[in-house]
Amino acid sequence: xxxxxxxxxxxxxxxxxxxxxxxxxxGRQFATVSHGMSNEERGAIIRQLLGLxxxxxxxxxxxxxxxxxxxxxxxxxVEAMEKYEYETFLVGSRVEKEITAKEDEILSLTxxxxxxxxxxxxxxxxxxxxxxGKEVDFIRPHITAIINTQYxxxxxxxxxxxxxxxxxxxxxxxxxxxxPCRKCNGIGCEYCHGTGKMYEESVEEIIAKRAVEIAExxxxxxxxxGREDIDVLMLGNGRxxxxxxxxxxxxxxxxxxxxxxxxxFGKGKVEVSELRFAEKKEIEKLKAMKATKTYRVxxxxxxxxxxxx
Ligand SMILES: [Zn+2]
Ligand SMILES: [Zn+2]
Numbered sequence: 001x002x003x004x005x006x007x008x009x010x011x012x013x014x015x016x017x018x019x020x021x022x023x024x025x026x027g028r029q030f031a032t033v034s035h036g037m038s039n040e041e042r043g044a045i046i047r048q049l050l051g052l053x054x055x056x057x058x059x060x061x062x063x064x065x066x067x068x069x070x071x072x073x074x075x076x077x078v079e080a081m082e083k084y085e086y087e088t089f090l091v092g093s094r095v096e097k098e099i100t101a102k103e104d105e106i107l108s109l110t111x112x113x114x115x116x117x118x119x120x121x122x123x124x125x126x127x128x129x130x131x132x133g134k135e136v137d138f139i140r141p142h143i144t145a146i147i148n149t150q151y152x153x154x155x156x157x158x159x160x161x162x163x164x165x166x167x168x169x170x171x172x173x174x175x176x177x178x179x180p181c182r183k184c185n186g187i188g189c190e191y192c193h194g195t196g197k198m199y200e201e202s203v204e205e206i207i208a209k210r211a212v213e214i215a216e217x218x219x220x221x222x223x224x225x226g227r228e229d230i231d232v233l234m235l236g237n238g239r240x241x242x243x244x245x246x247x248x249x250x251x252x253x254x255x256x257x258x259x260x261x262x263x264x265f266g267k268g269k270v271e272v273s274e275l276r277f278a279e280k281k282e283i284e285k286l287k288a289m290k291a292t293k294t295y296r297v298x299x300x301x302x303x304x305x306x307x308x309x
Contacts, residue, residue: 004045009033009109013046015109022060023047023259024067029106031114039113039119040067042215062102063116066095066149070120077145081132083252088137089145091125093117096150120147142251148198161215163255164278164286165239168271169203172231177204177222180291199230206266208243211258216249226287238271242278 003009005013009030012128017027027043034042047054077091095117107113123149144157178200181192188194204222212220221244228234255275262272 001290004033004049010049010285011151012110012112013050014110015106017050020055020059020061021061021108022055022057022067025055025060025062025116026055028119029110029113030041031119032112036063038123039114039167042221044180056150066099066116067119070123071127072123072152073120073147073149074131076152077124077147078130078131080156081113081143081145083157083193084143084158084249087135087140087251088135088141089125089128089143090136090138090141091121091128091145091147093120093124095120099149103218108132120149130134151232158247160280161251162280162282163211163215163243163253163258163275165207165242165243165259165272166240167207167234167273168236169228169234169269170271171269173199173204174269175199175202175230176224176228178202179302198220201269203270206270207262207272208245210261210265211243211253213244214253214258214261215245217249218244220245223283223286225286233234238273239285240286240289242283244280244283 016026016050019042021029023043024038024041025043026046027039027041032047034269036106044054046052050257057063058065065280071241077089099116102301107115109210126132128145129136141161142159144159146155146157148155150156175198179202180186180195181189181196181198183189183191184196186196188196203224204220208220208222209218222240225240228239255277259272259275264271266272
C-alpha cells in the first residue's frame with residue numbers, strides 16, 4: 001500500500017490539483033490509500049499535503065454539491081422502506097451522466113480511485129443502518145433501494161416471499177392453477193358470469209388467498225411440481241409447491257398458523273402441510289421434479305420364472 005507522502009501519491013495529487021474538488025471527491029481518488037477512514041478525511045489529508053484551499057461541496061466541479069446530500073438520501077430511503085417489514089437491505093444508485101462523464105475523466109488520472117456510486121451506496125447504507133438498526137446484505141437483501149440522485153427519487157425492489165409446502169386435493173373438479181376465461185381472458189364477461197375465470201376456484205387460489213392477505217402482498221405465482229388433471233385427486237403425502245408472493249409488506253409470518261388458516265379455508269377441498277420458507281432457486285428444481293405416480297400392477301409367474309403381466 002502506498003503511503004500518503006509517497007512520490008506516486010504526491011504526483012497523482014498534483015495532477016488532480018487543477019480541479020476544484022470537495023474533500024469527498026478529492027479523497028475518493030485516493031480511496032485505496034490507507035484504510036479505516038472516509039474519503040472526506042482522505043481529501044483533507046491530500047489538501048494539506050499540497051497546501052490547497054478547501055472547496056465547499058456546493059462549489060465542487062465533480063459532484064456539484066451532491067456529496068452534501070447523503071443524509072437527505074438516507075432519510076428518503078428509510079422513509080420509502082418504512083411500510084415494509086425487512087431485516088436486511090442494500091442501497092444502489094443512479095447518478096446523472098454529467099457527473100459520471102466527469103468522473104471518467106478524473107479517474108483516468110489516478111490508480112487509487114473508486115467510483116462515486118460506490119461511495120454513495122456505502123455511505124448511505126451506513127447512515128440507513130445506523131438509523132434503522134437493519135443490516136446491509138450484498139447477496140440477498142430483503143429490499144434493494146435505488147437512489148436516483150438526479151430526480152431525488154427512490155425505487156424499491158422488494159424480494160418476494162417464497163413458501164414451500166405440499167398439497168392434497170380432496171375433491172375432483174378443481175384445476176391446479178387459476179384458469180382465465182377463454183372468452184374474455186380474465187376481464188369478466190357473460191360466459192364466465194363476470195368472474196373472468198373458467199372455474200370458480202383453484203388449488204392455487206385456495207392456498208394463496210390467506211397467504212397473500214397475511215403477507216399484505218401484491219401478485220402471487222403458484223409453482224407446482226408437475227401439473228395434474230382437473231378431475232384427478234391428489235392424495236398420499238401430496239404434491240410439492242412453492243407459492244411466490246410479490247412485494248410482501250409482512251415477512252415474519254407464522255407458517256403453522258398460516259397452515260391452519262389455509263386448511264380451514266380449504267376444508268374438504270385442499271389441504272396443505274410441511275409449510276416452510278423457500279428460496280427462488282428451489283422453483284426450478286421443483287418444476288424439474290417428476291411427481292412419482294404409483295400404479296398397481298398384477299404380476300404372475302409361470303413355472304419357468306418368466307413374467308406374465
Ligand atoms: Zn464533490
Ligand atoms: Zn369471461
